[in-house]
Amino acid sequence: MKILQIVPSISLIYGGPSQMVLGLAPALAKEGVEVTILTTDSNGDNGQKSLDVPLNQPVKKDGYEIIYFRCSPFRRYKFSLDLLNWLKQHASEYDLAHIHALFSPVSSFAARICRQQKLPYILRPLGTLDPADLRKKKQLKQVYAALLERPNLASAAAIHFTSNQEAKVSERFGIQTHDLILPLGVVPTQKESNNNLLEKFKIPQDIPLVLFMSRIDPKKGFDLLIPALEKLLSQGLKFHFVLAGTNPQNPSYEEGIQKQIQNSLLHPHTTITGFVTGELKTALLQAADLFVLPSYYENFGIAVAEAMVAGKPVVISDQVHIWHDIHNSKSGWVTKTEVESLSNALQSALQNPEECKNRGNNARNYALENYSWDAIARQLIQEYQKLINKS
Known part of the structure; x- marks a missing residue:
């Protein structure tokens, strides 16, 4: 099974929701899944230096790989033409894409490319479908949703919510979706006081x-x-x-x-x-x-x-x-x-x-x-296989 994980950034500065793929990927790899993370070198939105990483080439990690691409100068909106071009060329080599974040250009256009390339994909909203979040920049998001996210949701193999409550309150813009509810995982801390x-x-x-x-x-x-x-x-x-x-x-x-x-x-x-x-x-x-x-x-x-x-x-x-x-x-x-x-x-x-x-x-x-990554990965692999078979 070959799976793409697509996320706008995995920099520590953006916190847990973005970083979760770094916990999920090795857990999936441990179960024999071939995982490639596509992301950008964005490392903050207010003049911080980009991540010091090799670009446009696989970086091997614990049984998986990350490919970083140059983020556009407008980092707040996370866009990378190089990432999208790579996806167009290589989508056919994978079984499924797991896309993290909505209302982020790199994720939105990645979903569109997956649709064009007939690669099934899962969307994880990261709370962006919560009515409270949608009220921020409401008019802009209504236009964005109509043009991009509504068709992305409509064609997604599944929507990954991290709790029943998130699924319950989330806006779907009139779309019927297949919901996948799985929590995020955490890595136990070492008991060493400092x-x-x-x-x-x-x-x-x-x-x-x-x-x-x-x-x-x-x-x-x-x-x-x-x-x-x-x-x-x-x-x-x-x-x-x-x-x-x-x-x-x-x-x-x-x-x-x-x-x-x-x-x-x-x-x-x-x-x-x-x-x-x-x-x-x-x-x-x-x-x-x-x-x-x-x-x-x-x-x-x-x-x-x-x-x-x-x-x-x-x-x-x-x-x-x-x-x-x-x-x-x-x-x-x-x-x-x-x-x-x-x-x-x-x-x-x-x-x-x-x-x-x-x-x-x-x-x-x-x-x-x-909230064990190993247990979550095993459940997720079962869901991946169901969606791949269905597609």
């Missing part, structure tokens, strides 16, 4: 640590989180808040959040790390007592799954689409998108360290069983 890294950022280790680790974006619920944390401080609760993340597409919003915290009573109780990866990311996940993500909408929440597999209880809103999993497995606390509801959940967690520990253990067990 106190030196925490000391470098002056993160105290004698009081509870509340961790936010995700993209700094309006949809993440900062207008709920900051007031909720301020309320807890005013009530005398002791904790330290770590804000880990960035926003390469909206740096002004990130700066605004940082200034808001600097002018808040949260300031002496907060560490802002910026974007983290590698050892520091692992150290923060291990040191955290509680992970929080009160998003207004989230099709999966890969950061939540990463915290769970690290054994951390999570406090999330009921708009993070895996909230049913969290609730049913008692892996944390689920709140409304309201300051009062969020502060009550955080207070309950912080005041009950033994319950926090129990729910953290539940979180790890659930994540290892349900």
Whole structure:
């Protein structure tokens, strides 16, 4: 079985949804699938240097290969004529394409080429069909959908949603689709503490640590989180808040959040790390007592799954689409998108360290069983084969 994975970028700077193919590809390869990832060298949208990678040639990885192509100068819109030309020439050599992202030109035109070349394809929307997301730049997206995404959806072999809730709320533009519901996977963190890294950022280790680790974006619920944390401080609760993340597409919003915290009573109780990866990311996940993500909408929440597999209880809103999993497995606390509801959940967690520990253990067990790349890859291969046979 030869499978293409097509994604606009796999740079760390774009976060988990883009990076997921780097977890999926080796898991598929382990099961004997020949995997080729097509992507661009985009590495941020605001003047960052492109990825330092060979272009237009296979780069061998753990049993699979990646081919990087030059991204157009307008990186925010992720377009590569070289990638699309390569796909036209080589589509017939593959059995199926798994395309990640909608409303991204390289993905949209890749689906169109697959259709022309009679290569069956799966689309993974990454939450872009959520009504809340479609309201952003609404008129432009309506035109884009009519011209490109509606026919792409109509001809897709399947639409890959990462939760039942994502599938339930997603817009289909009047199209009947075959839905494939499979979560994303996570890689278990190594249990090796690194106190030196925490000391470098002056993160105290004698009081509870509340961790936010995700993209700094309006949809993440900062207008709920900051007031909720301020309320807890005013009530005398002791904790330290770590804000880990960035926003390469909206740096002004990130700066605004940082200034808001600097002018808040949260300031002496907060560490802002910026974007983290590698050892520091692992150290923060291990040191955290509680992970929080009160998003207004989230099709999966890969950061939540990463915290769970690290054994951390999570406090999330009921708009993070895996909230049913969290609730049913008692892996944390689920709140409304309201300051009062969020502060009550955080207070309950912080005041009950033994319950926090129990729910953290539940979180790890659930994540290892349900968010394992190996298990997901095996299920996905079965779906791939069904779609290939059907085509």
